[in-house]
Amino acid sequence: MIDVNFIDLCAGIGGIRLGLEQAGHTCVGFCEFDKFTLQSYKAIHNTEGEWEAHDITKVTDDDIRDLAATRTIDIVCGGFPCQAFSIAGKRRGFADTRGTIFFEVARFISIIRPRYFICENVKGLLSHDKGRTFGTILSTLSSLGYCVEWQVLNSKDFGVPQNRERVFLIGHLGTTSGRAVFPIAGAGGENPCKLQEITHGVADAYRTYDSDGLSRTLKSEGGGLGAKTGLYTVQQLCTIDKPVGTKGGTGALKIKNVGIDHAGTVTARYYKGLSANSCNVDIEGQGAHKIRIRKLTPRECWRLQGFPDEYFDRAKAAGVSDTQLYKQAGNAVTVNVARAIGKKINEI
DSSP, X not given: OOOOEEEEESOTXXXXXXXXXXXXXXXXXXXXXXXXXXXXXXXXXOOTTOXXXXXXXXXXXHHHHHHHHHSOOSEEEEOOOOTTTOTTSOOOGGGSTTTTHXXXXXXXXXXXXXXXXXXXXXXXXXXXXXXXXXXXHHHHHHHTXXXXXXXXXXGGGGTSOBOOEEEEEEXXXXXXXXXXXXXXXXXXXXXXXXXXXXXXXXXXXXXXXXXXXXXXXXXXXXXXXXXTTOEEESSOXXXXXXXXXXXXXXXXXXXXXXXXXXXXXEEEETTTEEOTTTTEEEEOSSSOEEXXXXXXXXXXXXXXXXXXXXXXXXXXXXXXXXHHHHHHHHHOOOHHHHHHHHHXXXXX
């Protein structure tokens, strides 16, 4: 395999980077705007001697030309911000300043003219503005002289138990048609496991899932409780009905053992998780049982994105708060998916 060098734009905590490195490729530069994410990125990756930028909009064309003149760059990677196209947001697309970052990535591609580019975004990009946004992206990349292929990939099919659908675009310099990387199959084939919600009719922050199923898609936004991660039971001993009121940031949930009439109550608090009793709830019936309902820890969220524990430990040791660690996991590209793409590029 020949050496393949890439730059990591809109890098986040480096999910694409780590995946491509695991596939044998080499990162020669990166760009990330958020100061806390950059703190994690530089703590977990060996960036010494690499080209570095923070605000992609402040990188001039001459800066990019100098970069291309001093480093061989075979792949430009860009996980440009997805909030402008996500169904969880207002979906303002290119009217949102975050949506215009795509054109900054395209500017790097147009000047560097790498052999390939890899872009990632939410599945909602395909349907945004009735497909016109995605059409604009394709026509822009085509006008730069690239043949573009794309596929929606779900992280659950690549060795992590998270239901996370994202669209990946691969560009090949030249106008040769055909799909060189996609379709790509998950590791070991499609994962038949499902997301198993055991709540009904509750707000997002209160939704609870069976831990024997998949994790819901990790988010980068949202409040406390399970808004970022979802809530999970250690054992499926209960069903959960609607909250019975909120006051001062707290709310009550009815917890009821499956098949048993008696119902207990647990109080949910933003800063304590669920209940003051170590998140445990007594369920009465044929003897006393205990269940536990909790949100995922930051470490578990990083694992769901394919990051080894040592990478999380480096970010934590750098002083990054749990709030930021949750956000960074929710924004990250799943390492396993990027690795599969990197390995497929090796075969071209």
